[in-house]
Amino acid sequence: MNAMAPAKSAVKAIRPFHLAFPVRDIEEARKFYGELLGCPEGRSSDTWVDFDFYGHQVVAHLAPEEVGYKKAGEVDGHDVPVKHFGVILTIPDWKALAERLKAAGIKFIIEPYVRFEGEVGEQHTMFFLDPSGNALEFKAFANDDMIFAK
Secondary structure, eight states, X not given: OOTTSOOHHHHHSOOOOEEEEEESOHHXXXXXXXXXXXXXXXXXXXXXXXXXXXXXXXEEEEOGGGOSOOOEEEETTEEEESSEEOOEEOHHHHHHHHHHHHXXXXXXXXXXXXXXXXXXXXXXXXXEEOTTSOEEEEEEOSSGGGSSOO
């Protein structure tokens, strides 16, 4: 076993991850992540804010010169932003979020759809940008065993 690879049991006992990312405006980030996505706010300052991102800690840092994505790669016939983050939801939660985003007028990079339909790894997915141009992907699997299936 690779010494750097997580132990098999660690994969099932998932711990929250931490991700810091740039935003152009802290108040804009609060509205998007806090109000639209429903992520409770944690600690903050004038230049950063913590959010409880579905049980994970993400931190929006004021760094307007670093926002946006630059490159996309082809996946299942779509141009997927190379730099992106998000979470895996249940299918009902994913569908509810998709409807909430549509109702809010969010412009999707990739509209909500089922990727790899009928294949190993079938998943519901959608891509969109936050107000700073950071790409997010939210996905859902009918069976979580398919998350890492080959």
